[in-house]
Amino acid sequence: MKKQNKKGVSIIIGYVLLVSFAVVLGALIFSWMKGLNPGAGIHLECPEEVSIFIKNYNCSGDQLTLNLMNNGRFSIGGYFIRATTSSTQEIATLDISRNISIPETKLFPTGIKFGQISDPKNSLSIGKNETDKFDLTGNYPIYSVQITPIRWQEEDNQEHLVTCSEAKITEKIVCEVECFPRTCDTLGYDCGTWSDGCEGTITCGEYGGGCEVGVCNEVGQCVLITEPIPSWQSDGLILWLKLDGNSLDSSVYNWDTTEGGVSYTSGKIGQAATGFSEANKITVNSELDYASTDMTIAFWMYVYDYALPERQNPIGKAFGGDGTFTLESGGPINFYFGSSGENSYEYTSDATGNQVTNNVWEHWMVTRNRTSRTTQWYKNGEPSGLPFVYSSTVDPVHSTNALQIGDDYVNPLNGRIDEVMIWNKVLNSTEIPEVYNYNG
Amino acid sequence: MKKRKEVKGLSPVIATVLLIVIVIAIALIVFLWIRGMIGTSVTKFNGRNIELVCEEVSFQASYSEGILYISNPGNVPIFGMSIRVIGEGKHITQDIRTIDGSNWPEAGLNQGGTFSSSINFDGNEIILFPVLIGDSDEGRKTYVCDKTDEYGYTILI
Numbered sequence: 001m002k003k004q005n006k007k008g009v010s011i012i013i014g015y016v017l018l019v020s021f022a023v024v025l026g027a028l029i030f031s032w033m034k035g036l037n038p039g040a041g042i043h044l045e046c047p048e049e050v051s052i053f054i055k056n057y058n059c060s061g062d063q064l065t066l067n068l069m070n071n072g073r074f075s076i077g078g079y080f081i082r083a084t085t086s087s088t089q090e091i092a093t094l095d096i097s098r099n100i101s102i103p104e105t106k107l108f109p110t111g112i113k114f115g116q117i118s119d120p121k122n123s124l125s126i127g128k129n130e131t132d133k134f135d136l137t138g139n140y141p142i143y144s145v146q147i148t149p150i151r152w153q154e155e156d157n158q159e160h161l162v163t164c165s166e167a168k169i170t171e172k173i174v175c176e177v178e179c180f181p182r183t184c185d186t187l188g189y190d191c192g193t194w195s196d197g198c199e200g201t202i203t204c205g206e207y208g209g210g211c212e213v214g215v216c217n218e219v220g221q222c223v224l225i226t227e228p229i230p231s232w233q234s235d236g237l238i239l240w241l242k243l244d245g246n247s248l249d250s251s252v253y254n255w256d257t258t259e260g261g262v263s264y265t266s267g268k269i270g271q272a273a274t275g276f277s278e279a280n281k282i283t284v285n286s287e288l289d290y291a292s293t294d295m296t297i298a299f300w301m302y303v304y305d306y307a308l309p310e311r312q313n314p315i316g317k318a319f320g321g322d323g324t325f326t327l328e329s330g331g332p333i334n335f336y337f338g339s340s341g342e343n344s345y346e347y348t349s350d351a352t353g354n355q356v357t358n359n360v361w362e363h364w365m366v367t368r369n370r371t372s373r374t375t376q377w378y379k380n381g382e383p384s385g386l387p388f389v390y391s392s393t394v395d396p397v398h399s400t401n402a403l404q405i406g407d408d409y410v411n412p413l414n415g416r417i418d419e420v421m422i423w424n425k426v427l428n429s430t431e432i433p434e435v436y437n438y439n440g
Numbered sequence: 441m442k443k444r445k446e447v448k449g450l451s452p453v454i455a456t457v458l459l460i461v462i463v464i465a466i467a468l469i470v471f472l473w474i475r476g477m478i479g480t481s482v483t484k485f486n487g488r489n490i491e492l493v494c495e496e497v498s499f500q501a502s503y504s505e506g507i508l509y510i511s512n513p514g515n516v517p518i519f520g521m522s523i524r525v526i527g528e529g530k531h532i533t534q535d536i537r538t539i540d541g542s543n544w545p546e547a548g549l550n551q552g553g554t555f556s557s558s559i560n561f562d563g564n565e566i567i568l569f570p571v572l573i574g575d576s577d578e579g580r581k582t583y584v585c586d587k588t589d590e591y592g593y594t595i596l597i
Binding site for chain 2: 017021025028041042043044045046080082088089090091092093094095110111148150156161162163165168
């Protein structure tokens with residue numbers, strides 16, 4: 001029996017299927033391969049024979065004049081111009097096309113067009129030249145310029161701007177910005193450093209224009225210099241007689257004082273008080289208390305003769321109370337104080353380690369610490385003698401006597417006294433030399 | 441001898457249809473797999489594969505006194521710059537558009553465009569790779585021309 005020849009699809013359908021597969025696969029592969037075809041798409045390429053050069057240039061004042069010539073075999077449409085602003089800069093990045101003198105007729109978004117904007121493209125013909133001027137006011141100094149010619153070319157039925165990077169030229173030029181004295185106003189701020197071609201610094205107040213005398217802060221504003229007040233002036237100062245022609249107290253307490261007929265003459269700082277006698281002395285309100293707390297007393301003294309009269313009192317309140325200074329006939333100064341609260345027993349004293357020198361301004365200071373029951377003398381900012389420890393029986397007691405400058409219980413001072421200061425604390429090792437070095 | 445009975449599992453028609461379906465399915469799978477491996481095609485300049493456009497990118501760069509200078513004297517706009525900073529036993533890649541203090545133009549460096557900005561790099565060498573932007577099936581897409589030997593611009597700091 002003849003076997004029946006059975007087929008799944010007809011021959012025609014089989015061919016149709018085969019062709020369809022081939023077409024579909026071909027289309028897919030084509031679309032994929034199309035992107036890899038080097039010849040596809042637009043190629044922007046400038047002809048090799050495009051060439052430009054700077055025929056000459058001139059830089060005067062703040063203006064750069066460039067004369068560019070087309071020395072190639074194709075006409076040129078325009079150019080990019082970039083500049084370097086320092087001798088170490090390798091790549092020109094400063095776009096000075098914006099500084100062209102007539103931007104409305106020549107400038108397009110990223111470069112400069114030869115001729116006018118309305119002129120035909122690629123208007124700089126072979127062998128022709130064109131001069132352009134650039135205003136460099138306010139710009140950095142120019143060290144070199146880089147000119148890259150550009151052309152408009154038709155590609156794929158469209159006009160494209162093509163950069164002729166192969167024809168790029170770089171020319172070193174000397175074009176310094178004219179420097180002139182800057183003021184605060186021209187800089188736009190009060191002070192500081194500028195680097196717009198004329199590097200320099202403007203200091204506060206140097207050129208006026210709104211600057212004040214002071215220091216320049218980080219945002220270019222002048223700030224008045226205000227020296228910080230030293231702690232010896234701001235903390236614990238309860239009396240300060242500057243004695244500059246009067247007996248006024250310059251501390252925050254502003255104690256009442258009486259002139260007492262003293263005279264004033266040249267002092268260590270400004271003027272000093274002198275001419276003391278039993279009748280002529282300065283007095284300070286009796287409520288001033290330097291017995292109840294720690295204390296420091298400082299003063300400048302110029303003694304004409306420490307032996308005549310014997311035992312002189314530059315400062316006194318009560319030798320058995322807050323304390324009194326006695327310039328002994330041998331030259332040392334004794335600081336007397338005590339627990340009676342008046343000029344009577346019980347008292348003690350601490351003498352300076354150094355003697356007073358006649359006819360010399362000397363700075364004297366004594367501190368008293370109630371806790372450690374210690375006193376210490378200083379002469380010209382340095383310790384004078386050893387610390388003196390006193391007994392609890394002479395713990396100082398405040399006296400109702402007025403503080404007297406120039407005289408007290410023995411004899412008046414034969415000399416001048418200046419800058420009498422009293423604190424209700426013991427000055428520290430930083431403050432002591434500061435007080436001595438204070439010069440007003 | 442008893443004649444053996446002829447038994448068929450599938451009719452010829454069904455077998456042929458199955459064969460065609462299986463072939464199509466396998467072909468489709470292989471095509472999609474290969475396409476996925478190659479990646480989505482990005483084109484620029486009226487359908488050119490952007491990888492080929494990378495070859496036409498031209499830029500200059502230098503680094504001096506803490507300032508990075510870049511200029512584009514070519515005809516291919518540079519959308520961004522990928523910077524590989526190489527230090528002692530390490531390297532990191534930074535996008536110039538996101539570096540602190542960078543004033544990279546939002547539209548990139550077009551023809552004739554220049555860039556200079558004070559940038560500090562924590563390393564002793566940087567390699568700059570231009571980043572282009574093109575068209576793909578998924579819309580506008582960036583592409584890093586990151587073949588070191590061909591497109592990378594090395595600067596010693």
